[in-house]
Amino acid sequence: MMDAAKTDRQQWMAILANARPAELEQACADLPSRPDYHLARRPETGLAMVRGRISGSGQRFNLGEMTVTRCALRTADGRIGVAYIAGRQPRHAELAALMDAMLQDPEQHDVVEASVIAPLAEAQQARRAAASAKAAATKVEFFTMVRGD
Amino acid sequence: MQLLVSSEGSLLPGFPDPVLDSQRVFRAVLQAMSRPGRAVSNPVSVHPPKPLNATTAALCLTLLDLETAVWLQPDATRPNVVEYLRFHCGCPLAPEADKAAFALITEAAEMPPLDRFPYGDAEYPERGATIIVQVDGLLEGSGPKLTGPGIETSRRVDAVGLPSWFWPALGESSGRFPTGVDILLTTEDAMVGLPRSLRLEV
Numbered sequence: 480m481m482d483a484a485k486t487d488r489q490q491w492m493a494i495l496a497n498a499r500p501a502e503l504e505q506a507c508a509d510l511p512s513r514p515d516y517h518l519a520r521r522p523e524t525g526l527a528m529v530r531g532r533i534s535g536s537g538q539r540f541n542l543g544e545m546t547v548t549r550c551a552l553r554t555a556d557g558r559i560g561v562a563y564i565a566g567r568q569p570r571h572a573e574l575a576a577l578m579d580a581m582l583q584d585p586e587q588h589d590v591v592e593a594s595v596i597a598p599l600a601e602a603q604q605a606r607r608a609a610a611s612a613k614a615a616a617t618k619v620e621f622f623t624m625v626r627g628d
Numbered sequence: 629m630q631l632l633v634s635s636e637g638s639l640l641p642g643f644p645d646p647v648l649d650s651q652r653v654f655r656a657v658l659q660a661m662s663r664p665g666r667a668v669s670n671p672v673s674v675h676p677p678k679p680l681n682a683t684t685a686a687l688c689l690t691l692l693d694l695e696t697a698v699w700l701q702p703d704a705t706r707p708n709v710v711e712y713l714r715f716h717c718g719c720p721l722a723p724e725a726d727k728a729a730f731a732l733i734t735e736a737a738e739m740p741p742l743d744r745f746p747y748g749d750a751e752y753p754e755r756g757a758t759i760i761v762q763v764d765g766l767l768e769g770s771g772p773k774l775t776g777p778g779i780e781t782s783r784r785v786d787a788v789g790l791p792s793w794f795w796p797a798l799g800e801s802s803g804r805f806p807t808g809v810d811i812l813l814t815t816e817d818a819m820v821g822l823p824r825s826l827r828l829e830v
Contacts, residue, residue, distance in 0.1 A: 518641060519639045519640070519641050520642065521646070551639075
């Protein structure tokens, strides 16, 4: 439930998490350099309980469990990158955590933003738009006749 | 694995292999508790956050989770330790000793008296705390005479750094079985289990 605007970090973490693994791999490969890091938490896969709220704003309830892979690493300059990815994706989790750490570094931020985040965001946007367009094409208009009694 | 030099505030990695390493350490704890007074070596090497020693850190990674409240002695209440426990174990930190399921003692000489910790009660004896006490050395063969479950005839064990009231207090609390506290003495490489079933002659 969103009560405030997402922070920058939340936004880029969402884009990294929702990226297609192959796209992320490709975008990261294009980066000029990547810092050394050590894994504070190796990519591990587990279950998380997804919760919802009745009617979107009421009482919380357990919706069901989903598989999540998480990773946390620390780069050479002390920044901690964290990632949580849906499904069993250890490589994706590690890459996303590395990108998260690099984006926190003011010197690396712009490069990573431009070569990784922007293309991924665009691709995700395009996919969403395509799906919406497809769904819109199936929309049925209901015209109600007002009866004169 | 490339490991960076850790400063006070950095986040250290946990077990190299979380699944198998925690099982190895758990097996060691089982050995220590079922054969009281016998030193069991720590099977997994970890980099602990100071002032914890490697065995204490391994025990934390194995035994602590979000359901076990931990009381940290003031000497152990440092940002790097708190961060390590929060990140790897997710355990809540107990503000008072009497609300804790586990306790970490890094300065044995200053540890609070045993009855500050929960002993459990007749219906829920498992609510007695497990106290991990860091000591400077373990001496098998000297110290008070221990008898009881897990010891064939008797054993002797002592540790460097324990306060002088420790053994008499333990002897007294063993009369309260099945309630009581369970103690694990740890050094850098080994641990000794002192479960509440132990009987002592000081």
